[in-house]
């Protein structure tokens with residue numbers, strides 16, 4: 001039978017999230033989650049009585065207020081969403097309305113081309129250089145908008161503020177989005193540039209540095225005109241994106257700055273120790289300011305290591321792209337977990 005309605009169905013190639021294997025005794029280093037529990041504040045508040053019977057506050061005021069305090073902004077400079085994936089998708093819908101192509105790196109977060117295709121936004125990927133660095137001059141041409149992560153994924157490479165500012169200086173006519181999902185692991189946020197550049201949007205998340213990937217909170221910071229535009233799109237789509245529990249949990253997690261700093265520093269310290277040991281084993285890695293490293297070895301095949309590790313219940317991430325297929329992305333877990341990863345490699349190298 002001919003199904004004529006098939007032609008009315010939107011066809012997209014979806015983003016493929018990292019595997020979420022079941023089980024308890026695994027070392028899960030494949031999706032850049034935080035190995036530490038969220039702030040103890042969070043648990044305390046989840047156990048209280050809340051008004052789950054009612055619709056949540058559509059303005060997400062408790063969370064916005066606390067974000068404003070934490071980042072020294074006013075509430076009309078902040079937009080919140082269901083993870084930064086939701087915020088970024090809204091931003092693509094809102095800001096990339098030009099007929100000119102938007103620009104982003106060829107090696108980057110693999111959701112960008114998915115959204116661009118979904119929303120029918122033209123795009124042009126810009127090649128990162130031999131060392132996987134962004135080439136800023138490639139972003140000086142005419143465009144309909146720019147987006148890149150800083151630190152970049154899956155490399156972990158961080159570019160300093162002057163680099164970001166150069167891109168902004170050359171792009172006063174389009175909106176520039178900096179995706180700072182990993183900024184709390186040693187980078188420097190572009191937030192101070194908001195004062196100078198009205199076309200800058202900085203996006204961050206609670207998923208990595210605040211150990212709340214399961215709760216789904218992301219936020220964008222920018223000038224009130226941009227934030228209002230995002231809210232107009234949001235209210236045209238779903239007024240209640242943020243559920244009551246996430247509003248409370250998010251604001252409570254933010255209040256515990258001390259815990260946040262402690263766990264971020266622990267991950268940074270663990271990363272540096274891990275990188276040193278990996279070098280001893282002959283791995284090369286991009287310089288990382290994220291909670292993961294992107295590693296390759298001249299003598300050992302990445303796919304084979306990936307499979308062998310999985311047999312030992314150690315999960316890394318491997319991408320198939322031509323330029324990255326020799327690499328493994330390894331999330332930084334606890335010190336104990338990273339010790340086990342190093343022993344796995346030592347074992348593997350003796351055996352193979």
Ligand SMILES: *Cc1c(COP(=O)(O)O)cnc(C)c1O
Nearest residue numbers: 083084085109149181205207218
């Ligand atoms: C993890 C990640 C995100 C999205 O994270 P959420 O859990 O949706 O907040 C966005 N951008 C990059 C580069 C990421 O790595």
